[in-house]
Amino acid sequence: MTDANPAAPMRAQGLAAFMREKSALRLESLIVLALLVAVMSYASPYFLTLANIFNIVLATSTIGILAIGATFVIGSAGIDLSVGSIMAFAGVVGAMVAAHLGLPWWLAVPACLAAGAFAGWINGLIVAYGGVPAFVVTLGMMGVARGVALLITDGQAVYGLPEALIWLGQGRPFGIPVPAIGFIVTAIILHFVLTHTRFGRHTLVIGDNEHGAMAMGVPVRSLRIKIYALSGLTAGLAGLFTMARVNAGDPTAGMNFELAAITASIIGGTHLFGGRATILGTVIGALIMGVLQNGLNLLAIPSFWQQISIGIVLVAAVWLDQLAKRGVE
Amino acid sequence: MATLQLREVKKHFGPVNVLRGVTFDLHPGECVALVGDNGAGKSTLMKIVTGVYSATSGSVILDGEDISGTPPGAIRELGIEMIYQNLELAGQQDVTANIFLGREPTRTIFGLATNIIDFKTARDQAEDMIRQLGARLPSVDIQVGKLSGGQQQSVAIARALTFSPKVVIMDEPTAALAVREIEHVLDLIKELKSRNIAVILISHRLTDVFEVADRIVALRQGTVIADERTGETTMQDVVAHIVGAH
Numbered sequence: 001m002t003d004a005n006p007a008a009p010m011r012a013q014g015l016a017a018f019m020r021e022k023s024a025l026r027l028e029s030l031i032v033l034a035l036l037v038a039v040m041s042y043a044s045p046y047f048l049t050l051a052n053i054f055n056i057v058l059a060t061s062t063i064g065i066l067a068i069g070a071t072f073v074i075g076s077a078g079i080d081l082s083v084g085s086i087m088a089f090a091g092v093v094g095a096m097v098a099a100h101l102g103l104p105w106w107l108a109v110p111a112c113l114a115a116g117a118f119a120g121w122i123n124g125l126i127v128a129y130g131g132v133p134a135f136v137v138t139l140g141m142m143g144v145a146r147g148v149a150l151l152i153t154d155g156q157a158v159y160g161l162p163e164a165l166i167w168l169g170q171g172r173p174f175g176i177p178v179p180a181i182g183f184i185v186t187a188i189i190l191h192f193v194l195t196h197t198r199f200g201r202h203t204l205v206i207g208d209n210e211h212g213a214m215a216m217g218v219p220v221r222s223l224r225i226k227i228y229a230l231s232g233l234t235a236g237l238a239g240l241f242t243m244a245r246v247n248a249g250d251p252t253a254g255m256n257f258e259l260a261a262i263t264a265s266i267i268g269g270t271h272l273f274g275g276r277a278t279i280l281g282t283v284i285g286a287l288i289m290g291v292l293q294n295g296l297n298l299l300a301i302p303s304f305w306q307q308i309s310i311g312i313v314l315v316a317a318v319w320l321d322q323l324a325k326r327g328v329e
Numbered sequence: 330m331a332t333l334q335l336r337e338v339k340k341h342f343g344p345v346n347v348l349r350g351v352t353f354d355l356h357p358g359e360c361v362a363l364v365g366d367n368g369a370g371k372s373t374l375m376k377i378v379t380g381v382y383s384a385t386s387g388s389v390i391l392d393g394e395d396i397s398g399t400p401p402g403a404i405r406e407l408g409i410e411m412i413y414q415n416l417e418l419a420g421q422q423d424v425t426a427n428i429f430l431g432r433e434p435t436r437t438i439f440g441l442a443t444n445i446i447d448f449k450t451a452r453d454q455a456e457d458m459i460r461q462l463g464a465r466l467p468s469v470d471i472q473v474g475k476l477s478g479g480q481q482q483s484v485a486i487a488r489a490l491t492f493s494p495k496v497v498i499m500d501e502p503t504a505a506l507a508v509r510e511i512e513h514v515l516d517l518i519k520e521l522k523s524r525n526i527a528v529i530l531i532s533h534r535l536t537d538v539f540e541v542a543d544r545i546v547a548l549r550q551g552t553v554i555a556d557e558r559t560g561e562t563t564m565q566d567v568v569a570h571i572v573g574a575h
Contacts, residue, residue: 197444198433201426205419212417215381216431216488217402275421 095249120232207274
């Protein structure tokens, strides 16, 4: 069937249009990152030192890993507000396994991942079958996971981690912090999953048109469960690295990290209402957050300003996106 | 033998009886037009056939086999496709992804099946299908949301026809189209019939119905009130069935 009025051939208008065409990755986020780096290196002579760059990547790794999970969730038109709490929960579970139960240290790794994935799976189950909005379910889990973390530790951080476990947080093979390696490997694997597997593509399709996906036979419910479980799994991984880095299972870890993770994903180009997302964009978004935080630290600006700046960046990014869309229409 | 048989299909949502026992047959190469006023139960009936809803009672039989209660993906595997009025495309995904939605070809690695999509096969087949349909698209890599209405419908049609269906259901395929595009859709229905595919056409446009349908089944308040051969009825009669003047 031919179209009566064939649309004029699409013209790519420069690099930004090309990138928009090929992926959700926004050139704007790269420019913002470059500008931030330029400003910070002008403001502080320490900013562009190798040691500081590693600090940035290390500081970015936790938010970055959480943001990669958030990218799947937001890409499917969902939201996960519980990742900061799940991270703390998974961290204390792993720490207790390693420090208190007399088990081999490495069991802390699957314990963290399993604890995170389990909490995420519960989220997914209730979202998919309970008909409760993801916003409410994960807000509830934000309270529950944090509460359980505090309850099982009696509100005290769990110390006494084995050396081998601490290496996962503090080790620097070839000078590169282990959590930074974990962040990069996670990004590469989940980039492949998002772009090349049926699971990844269906994640974006249900964010785009859930009803259509269902009518075409995509198992939407089981897919949602997997997506939230994946978000929990990445939160568990972030919890593992954080626990190992600070040498304790801290039930108050990851406070407000969901805000930073969602922000990183959104400024990286993930469409807030689902359907489009890239892991590379999210990594850039997380680096923007990391550079911002690091720069504010170097300039000795009180850390309260970090919260304020993250909040402003989140709202500004979505606002600009909406303005750009209105401009197109 | 009939390709598709509906037997006493009933559906109620709580106290509301939407379908009160619908029975009709559909034969290979035949086009049945399903007509009726809004709320007559056409959409609900088709959602039962495609597995989106399950019937309260009654059965849907494909090639002699009862397929009632089969989920949508498995129904498509069995050869029943539906082109929805709103097309049900994923606007931010490309043409290939939409055509293969839910049935992406996957790669095997060392003889093991994987979840990894074989993009090359999908893309080649998508281009082939678009070419066969004679649709003019800038590229199969373009986001579907950037295409015109007619082009988007081509994508939805390509998706329905790629896997050699036995039954194709079209819900108001001509409602949003320009005159020339309507002709293409009607030609396509004739082509499907010549290839022995059975078609259910839901349409309010009786001129289209009389041009391509072999039989007209009229629904009113969830029951079949007329099942007539197109050559043995008139437009006035059909309108009368729909509005309930008989």
